[in-house]
Amino acid sequence: MQLDLNAFKQQLALRKQLVDDLLQECLKEIDGYPPVIHEAMRYAVMNGGKRLRPILVLEGAALAGGNVQSAHHLACAVEMIHCYSLVHDDLPAMDDDELRRGKPTCHIVFGEANAILTGDALLTGAFEVMAAMAEKPGVVAARLLRVIREIAAAVGSRGMIGGQVIDLESEDQEIDYPTLQRLHSMKTGELFRASLKAGAILCGMAKPGIDALDAYAQSFGLAFQITDDILDVQGAEEIIGKPVGSDEKNLKTTYPSLFGLDRSLQLASDSVQACLDSLARFGTEADFLRQLALFTLQRES
Amino acid sequence: MQLDLNAFKQQLALRKQLVDDLLQECLKEIDGYPPVIHEAMRYAVMNGGKRLRPILVLEGAALAGGNVQSAHHLACAVEMIHCYSLVHDDLPAMDDDELRRGKPTCHIVFGEANAILTGDALLTGAFEVMAAMAEKPGVVAARLLRVIREIAAAVGSRGMIGGQVIDLESEDQEIDYPTLQRLHSMKTGELFRASLKAGAILCGMAKPGIDALDAYAQSFGLAFQITDDILDVQGAEEIIGKPVGSDEKNLKTTYPSLFGLDRSLQLASDSVQACLDSLARFGTEADFLRQLALFTLQRES
Numbered sequence: 001m002q003l004d005l006n007a008f009k010q011q012l013a014l015r016k017q018l019v020d021d022l023l024q025e026c027l028k029e030i031d032g033y034p035p036v037i038h039e040a041m042r043y044a045v046m047n048g049g050k051r052l053r054p055i056l057v058l059e060g061a062a063l064a065g066g067n068v069q070s071a072h073h074l075a076c077a078v079e080m081i082h083c084y085s086l087v088h089d090d091l092p093a094m095d096d097d098e099l100r101r102g103k104p105t106c107h108i109v110f111g112e113a114n115a116i117l118t119g120d121a122l123l124t125g126a127f128e129v130m131a132a133m134a135e136k137p138g139v140v141a142a143r144l145l146r147v148i149r150e151i152a153a154a155v156g157s158r159g160m161i162g163g164q165v166i167d168l169e170s171e172d173q174e175i176d177y178p179t180l181q182r183l184h185s186m187k188t189g190e191l192f193r194a195s196l197k198a199g200a201i202l203c204g205m206a207k208p209g210i211d212a213l214d215a216y217a218q219s220f221g222l223a224f225q226i227t228d229d230i231l232d233v234q235g236a237e238e239i240i241g242k243p244v245g246s247d248e249k250n251l252k253t254t255y256p257s258l259f260g261l262d263r264s265l266q267l268a269s270d271s272v273q274a275c276l277d278s279l280a281r282f283g284t285e286a287d288f289l290r291q292l293a294l295f296t297l298q299r300e301s
Numbered sequence: 302m303q304l305d306l307n308a309f310k311q312q313l314a315l316r317k318q319l320v321d322d323l324l325q326e327c328l329k330e331i332d333g334y335p336p337v338i339h340e341a342m343r344y345a346v347m348n349g350g351k352r353l354r355p356i357l358v359l360e361g362a363a364l365a366g367g368n369v370q371s372a373h374h375l376a377c378a379v380e381m382i383h384c385y386s387l388v389h390d391d392l393p394a395m396d397d398d399e400l401r402r403g404k405p406t407c408h409i410v411f412g413e414a415n416a417i418l419t420g421d422a423l424l425t426g427a428f429e430v431m432a433a434m435a436e437k438p439g440v441v442a443a444r445l446l447r448v449i450r451e452i453a454a455a456v457g458s459r460g461m462i463g464g465q466v467i468d469l470e471s472e473d474q475e476i477d478y479p480t481l482q483r484l485h486s487m488k489t490g491e492l493f494r495a496s497l498k499a500g501a502i503l504c505g506m507a508k509p510g511i512d513a514l515d516a517y518a519q520s521f522g523l524a525f526q527i528t529d530d531i532l533d534v535q536g537a538e539e540i541i542g543k544p545v546g547s548d549e550k551n552l553k554t555t556y557p558s559l560f561g562l563d564r565s566l567q568l569a570s571d572s573v574q575a576c577l578d579s580l581a582r583f584g585t586e587a588d589f590l591r592q593l594a595l596f597t598l599q600r601e602s
Contacts, residue, residue, distance in 0.1 A: 158334065
């Protein structure tokens, strides 16, 4: 399969716009008193993000042949969780970042205490939004509970949070390849996997399909991480919210630091091939996921 | 109804012990890699707390005539949420407390970054534990989703977290009575209410019973808060984890600071009467809740 870069970028932009609109609506549903925390929640979520995880949720739902609208709130919840993790990661006690995507981070604008509480509120709100989906037409309670469990496990102490713990521990020391793999798999891979699977589970996909999507998302997370590291080295963009080069974390282990640039590019390309292989059971309905995998090798941010 | 103080204290101690045992088991179920975050989670939860909220969960389940065992994990989840809120409230950017119940707070022992992540992990783990209850015999999926939604709403931006936002805003200024009521109702009242109701909802209690328990828990939260404030003034105990008198927050508005001690005692007593009134529809099976309400007027910590 060939990637038509411009056409695909347009598709991505359309989906990002849909997710942005859904998030605006969703945040209104949990708006209220006191105003400052809800303002901070909107600030943290409406942040110009790529919306990859909610796009995966909606793609999983579509591939299951289900009513994609029933997964709209699930997509929002997943993005709220991603945004909470960014707010907490940016805190002075964590990565101490003052900028994210060129804008002041949440604690710079709202203060540290409110930023901690904003992250807490987005995480809690995500579970409220998911549980409230029980009222939506066509949502099967048992599937929704499985979805909530998958997502909670993916972002909990043995998933995303555990990955951040390892990341902080290994900030000023080189780590070996198995630790690097584990770190990335926990810190970012688990939520990619849970997102794509959650949409599919909610809409009733059977186990073989779920397993295929799980394999795809695992390879996709890897390709995404390696290309992230490569972009970082190439200095093409401010990927992590601070200018490359001004970074005090030069000891941080990355794919290029472990393997060099050429070998890293090869590993990314292998992961993309693994993505394509994992989708063998699907027809053209999975072309968006195929293109998304190919796109990681071309992305500029 | 008379309170037999010693007999009731024994009952409370037995229930606290049951909850402690359940929490130990529950934390084992989400144990794993990396070790430090799970150690910190245990440290934050096995903290000698009174376990009032999980005791309310179990009492709600018992009053519904249901299988109380089916609510065991729910009780644990609620206490994990309470403990996460304490870990985050104690952080330097929040209340900056170094001691809680005479022991060093989580960030003193594990560092600030790990303490933020420990709170996050307990909150996330609580939702994982609740969603996983779907696998337990006798648990009705639709009820469980309602429970998750009630609890998430109670501890979210319009509940406990919102209350903490108001509390921080009003730290160095006097606030009026309506604001004080709103603050306490959001910061502590909502979770008391959700706890008692959640156990009852899970075990199938009908709406009139739930409404009665809601009224009870609302008055109970008020009685608990007023007596907390009174104990603070009387300096009988280190209630909030730091010696009374050494507190820099003397401007904090409390019931005694607004109404004086006598009027505060009367308000507490009125709230306890409201607790008893709200239980009119229940027979002797609600005697534990009646005694618990009366006990707030006698508690020493």
